[in-house]
Every structure is written in C-alpha cells, then in structure tokens.
Amino acid sequence: MSKHHVTATINGEPTEFLCETSQSLLDVLRDELELTGSKEGCTSGDCGACSVMLDGRLVCSCLVLGVEASGRTVDTIEGMAQGADLHPLQRHFLEGAALQCGICTPGFLIAARALLERTPDPTETEIRYWLAGNLCRCTGYDKIVRAVMDAAAEMRGAR
Amino acid sequence: MTAERKEFRWIGKRPVRPDGVDKVTGRAQFSADFNMPGQLIGKVLRSPHAHARIKSIDTSKAKALAGVKAVITGADFPSLPDEWVGAGRVEGNFKYFSENIIARDKVLYEGHTVAAVAAVSAAIAEEALSLIKVDYEVLPHVIDPVEAMAPDAPLLHEKMITRGMKTPPTKPSNVAKWAEFLMGDPVEGFKKADVIVERSYTTKAVHQGYIEPHAVAASTSADGQTVVWCSSQGQYQVRTWVSKIVGLPLSSIRVIPAEIGGGFGGKLIPYLEPLAVRMSRLTNRPVKITMSREDVFRATGPTSGAAMKIKVGATKDGKIVAAEGEFIFQAGAYPGSPFMNGLMCSFAPYAIPNVRTWGYDVVTNRPKAAAYRAPGSPIAAYAVESALDELAKKLNIHPVDLRLKNAIVEGTPSYFGPKFGSVGFVETLEALKKHPNYNIPLGPNQGRGFASGFWFNGGGESCATVNINDDGTASVIEGNPDIGGSRASMAIMAAEVLGIDYDKVRPIVGDTASLGFNHVTGGSRVTFATGMAVVRAAEDAVREMKERAAMLWDISPDAVTWEDGFARPAGDNAGKHEPLSLKQIAGQAAKTGGPICGHASLNAQAPGPGLGSHMVDVEVDPETGHVKILRYTASQDVGRAIHPSYVEGQMQGGVAQGIGWALNEEYIYDKNGRLENPGFLDYRMPVCSDLPFIDTIMIEKPVPSHPFGVRGVGEVPIVPPMAAVANAIHSAIGKRLTSLPMSPPKVRAAIDGDA
C-alpha cells in the first residue's frame, strides 16, 4: 500500500509528510511530525484533547484524515507561543492554575483561542458552551473558565 | 486565612508551577509521547466474553506473519502463589494481579487480556491479533453483586473461600471477604431512639475517567536491563509489579515517570507494563503499547457499584444514638473492592456511641475494581448522608445542625481505630452557615442539599534530595509523579526553608534509580509525606551550609544561624562576620568539602484526617427529570494550603467528578455481560456547560505532625457530592432518590411516583 505525499502549512511552516489513507491528522501530527502536543483522549471526537485549527476552523484532528490537510493550514499548540512569548491564554492558564494534570490543556487553549478570535468579549455561558466539546476531568472547569475570561479581558485591553 | 500566614514568605502564595510552561506549550511528555528508534508496536487481544474457559490458544498463524516479532499469552508469565501479602509496600494477592493483567485458564470479564503481539507496525500488530485463534467455552456470568452472592450463582473462582469469617465457610462462593466493625451495642442503642430511619441504596460502577489513556514504552538491552517509560501514580509500584509479574530482579528494571494525564487512583496499578516488558525482553527491542479509550473503559478502573442498607436512630434533640450499615461492594473479577474503607468512612464523621458496620467483597464478571479518589468513602457517604438528611427532616432539625450536634472533634473515639486527632469538621459546617450561598432564596423546583464526607489521608514512605547549586539555586528531587501541581508545593516548601526565591528552586520527579523508594501518589499523601521529606531534606542542606559557613569563619557550627537564605553569626560571641548568602556558600563548596546537598528519608506518621461539608442548589425540570446544578459550595479543613490555587482545584475537581457520579455516570451492561457504553459519548462525564463555578471555603487547621501543618486535600471533595445532590433533589421535589445515577428517567419516575 503506497503512502500519500502531502504538503501543508503547519504552524506557519511549509511541511511535507507521507501518510496512509486511513491515518488521521492527529496520528500524522503525533507519529509522523513529532508534534505530540496534540493529545489523544478518545479518537472519536468526544474529548477535544486533539483540537487544532484547520484553515482557521476548530476541528478535532482525530476526526480529520491526514490527506485532508493537503494544501491547507494547520495550527497546533506548538505554534501558539511566539518564541518565549506566551499567548495571553497560556499565561492566564498558568497564573490561574487552570491545569492540574495538563493533558487537556493544549486542546482547551486551542479551542479558547478560536472562541476569542470570533467573540472577544464572551459571557461565562458562551465560554461554557463553546468549551463543552473539551473534557477536563481534573479541574471542574472553574479555573479554566476564569482564565479564559481573564485572557479575554487582557486581550481587549480591558485591564 | 490564618494569622500565622504572615510569618511565611512562600507558603500560601500562588506562584506559577515549575512544570507549567511545558504543559501550556505542548512540550510536556506524557506517556504516549515517547517514541524510540527501532520501536515495535504492541497490541492486546481481549476477551469478547464476560466469562469463559480458555480451551486453547493457537498463535502459530500470528507468529508466522511477516513483521510480527513476539506473541505472548498467559503461558509466558510465571504462575504466582495464591497468597495475600502486606500490608506494607505491596499489598494484595499477586496471583490475582498477574491473572488480571493476562488471563490464564479463564477469562473473567469482557476486555480481559488474553494475548499480546509486538510487530513492526500498528497495522501488522492489528492483523496478527486477528490471526490468533482462541477456543472459548462460554460460561454463565454474573454482573450484579447481590446476584453474585446467591447460592446458585456462577462461580468466578471455583475454590474461593470467604476470608474474614470467624468460622470459614466450607463451600466456595463469590464472596471474597467479609468484615465487621462494632462499637457499643447498637441493639440497645436503637431502643433509646425516638426516630429511626432505615433505607436501602445502590450505586453503579463508575470510571475514574482520566483523559490520558494508559500507555507504556519498554526497552530491554542485551544485558537484560530494562527501562520502562510510563505515566503512573508510582514508578516504584510499577517496578515492583513488573518484577513480580514478569519474574525479574527488581534491580534490572528502571522506571522513568512520564507526565501523568490524570489518575484519580486508576493509575496506581499497571496494566500494560508487564506485557510491554515481557515482549521487549523477548525481542530486545523497544515496545510501545497504548490503550484505546474503549480498552480503558472495558479493562481498567472502575470503582465498585454497591448495595447498602443503613439504619440510624436519634433522640428528639438530634443526638444520634445508634447506627448500622450493611455494605455489599462488587470487586469486579478479582477480590479487592474498597468495602473496608466504606465500613470505616461511612459513620466516621459522627460521634455515635453504638455503631456496627459490616460488608462483603463480592467478585463479579467485570473489570477488577481499581481505586478511585477516597475509594469506598463516596459510595458509603451517599447512603449514610442521605439517611442523615432524612433523619434531620423527620426530626425537624436543619441538616447542618444535625451534623453539628454529632460532629467528631479532637479526642472522639472512632469505631475502627484510635481516637481522632486534630480535625476541623465543626468548622467546615459553621463556615457553610456563614457563606452567602446559605441564604440565597430558592425558586420553584429548586432545592438545597447538604452532605459531609471523611477520608483518612495517608502518610508513608518518602524521600527527597535537595542539591544546592553554585549559582545560588536548588534542585529538589522527589519521587512522586506530579498529578496536579505538587512540584509547585514542593518548591514552595523548599524555598520557605532555604530562604531563597521560589523561582530559584527547580523540582524534578526522579526515576526509580535516582532516588530511594517512595510510596505512591495516592491517599492524599504527597504534600504531607513527600512534603515532609522535602522540608527535612532542605533543613539538612541548611545544616550543611551552616557548617560550611562555620568552617569559613572558623567558628563552631552551633554559633551560626540561618535566616532568609543567609548564614549569620548567632550573636556577638560568635565574632563579627559578614553574612554569607546561600550562593556565596555554594560558590565556595569546593574548598569547604565538596558539593552541598541535603537528604531525608522518612515514614510519615499521623496524617490528619480530612473532612469536608458541601452545600448544593439544584433545579429539577419536572418535564424531563433533568437536574441542573445552580450553585455549589465546598467547605473543607485543608490543614495548611501550601499553594491555595491547587487546593481549590482539588476541591473543584472532586466536586465535578462527584456531580458526574451523582447524575450521569454508570457502567451499563447488556445481558451477555458486555459493556454497552465504553466511550465518552455514552459514558457521559460532566462538561463545562453542565457546571457552575464551584465555590470553595478552605479552613486551615494545621496538622501537628507536619512542619507546616499540611493535611491531605485531594480525596475528601468527592465524598459528599452524591448525597448532597440527592438531598437537594429531595428538597426540590419531595422525593428521595436512593439509586445512582440520578439520571433524568429516574428523577422523572420519582416525580411520577413510581420510584
């Protein structure tokens, strides 16, 4: 079975990879490109740990095929900080202790950034429903929601 | 916050955790993130049957497939004696542990491992699994613990005789163990009661639900030395298990802890590690195995479901005079449910003169129960705290006041062991009464519920090393995986003792070769016991630095004090010397005797028990039976909050899990004993939109045995929620739900009156 040759822009960089027809984008990221920041919690689209942006849209990378990334842009957690400069969401997650074990964190950060890009001033309810596709078993979500609110306020220049 | 807080420079502050940046940038390596050159992929063949005899396994076709490097079955593992070992570092019956990891002559649950394969790719390994031919003789099975106790129930272990009875039974049964605790005379006690509540309750098996599935990579070199990378709640525990189950000297195994993506008790015991190690030894190549979510549900965890009968009696003034409880816990396929904890924790928060609890550990054709956060206590508390609510309502006493009237205090005798030491239970109840949420008016279909909970908290063996670096920083080596911010707590405590900035302390979690034995990350023991080791190790480093300063000043070490990171002469008699900073002392270490480090090894005793009290407001939709959590307030005696954010986080996380247990989560079996909901879609854990903010009240009643008063905090918060929610539902609709989960159909049925 021959592999597909795929070119895509991943975290702003032109990237080539070989993948099998059945390989998910998550498997490609983790196994072929060594981008293990996207996590596998279920492979069925239920936990959001594998969240990435595909052409600017939030997707579960476990539900996307590697070949579907062809000619498109993929943004993962590895591209969220600019060098040593953390994204405000990353900073507020740290300062607000919004992670315990941290396995869900990359997915939450990617999903939260997608929310703030379209809704800079979300209500608590909007945040809760937007993030309902991401499971966290450790935190009870309290500090995650607060961190997103704090980051949103900072990004709006409200503080 | 307490007044003495002011004395501390770092304790009680909320700095960013040392491992934080790696965890928000995707760099942190969890167990599935390790890959090695030349690595083989392992896959596991699991039983499709709930109960069957393995007549034969033919692996020849799988072995012949190109790219397959190893195929193993139970025959590749030593048979271990049927004996109970411990208590101590290891506890339990390794024959059962081993057979749970890979079946021998019988499979006892759907998902039970039968064989494993290592191949050059996942696809080939998968194909090889389909070529293994297992000839099963399917046997009758039993899922429900009460049915499993029936005289004609199918037997899982044909020779199992109930342990713990005064006169051991002559016939085998599915009851692995029986136990009882008794204080006073409940029969006489109940005669004094004006009001008695007697009721039965059931709970379902629920999974710990960590988001990271189990995964392992193991590599064996030609000299027989094996390295294992995995996430677990104890690298030393993994080493012991691999050593016993694979049959290898302990010294040939080194376990390197990966970051752990949640455990909650479910990663205290290994599942895949012995399989990966066995195959890496057969092939001399690295072998990596990862579990699917389905495998996690079918073959790991969960905690027990239970059937319980509770009887409590009180006098008119609200004094509880007698209590009894029967606890039937399902253990899963092998003995070892947490029923003993249930017997002890159930009535623990209350000073009751006459108590009897007894219970049964019952094997059933389900995955072997694993620890889940305060194992046993939440199950028992659901029953007892529901009964107390009913008692309070019958007595016309506020449920918080009923608890206050009967709360244990320091010196109250327990019915299962010594008297209680320092406990802050009363304070948790009083704090609830003072919280603004206590007086918020409720609307239609809304109700407020209260419940409390107890957990022993653990101590045990820990050690730690503190290395002083020449640039004035310190490295802390500890042996407990950081599951929720414990590196931050260790760094805070070390910085406090050393008198240097938090940022100058870097903690790492060592592997099994870099530090002596440490007990598991569990039992809410780490900040207490390992924290104590870190404090003592830092003190040891300070002692050493005082000696070095004394040497440089040519005075006696007794004449040196340590303050804010500086050695100073103790008084005028010691002579006039400029204070020496930690950095200055470290910089001159070569000429004063070499590298400076402190070490401590200890077996931490007298942990303070944990108690918490919760208050929840719910709204019940009378049309659908859906229960919405409106607000939640958790109050807990936390001893001393080293990093308050992570203490709050433990409380909030435990509450969220408890709400899932209360309202949605359950293992559902079909009539063939197959799990019907092994995925997150059908095993529904709370999501962000299901919950409100969870308010926390931290009561600080320091534990005398710990230098900073630390009390374990991680487990208590999951104990009260199920009863608190049930009691709130009762307040809202006037109906008492006595079986978990309190899912919409059950609530709806209760409203309609047929529950």
Ligand code: FES
């Ligand atoms: S791994 Fe993709 S949603 Fe869970």
Ligand code: FES
């Ligand atoms: S922090 Fe552990 S799952 Fe979210």
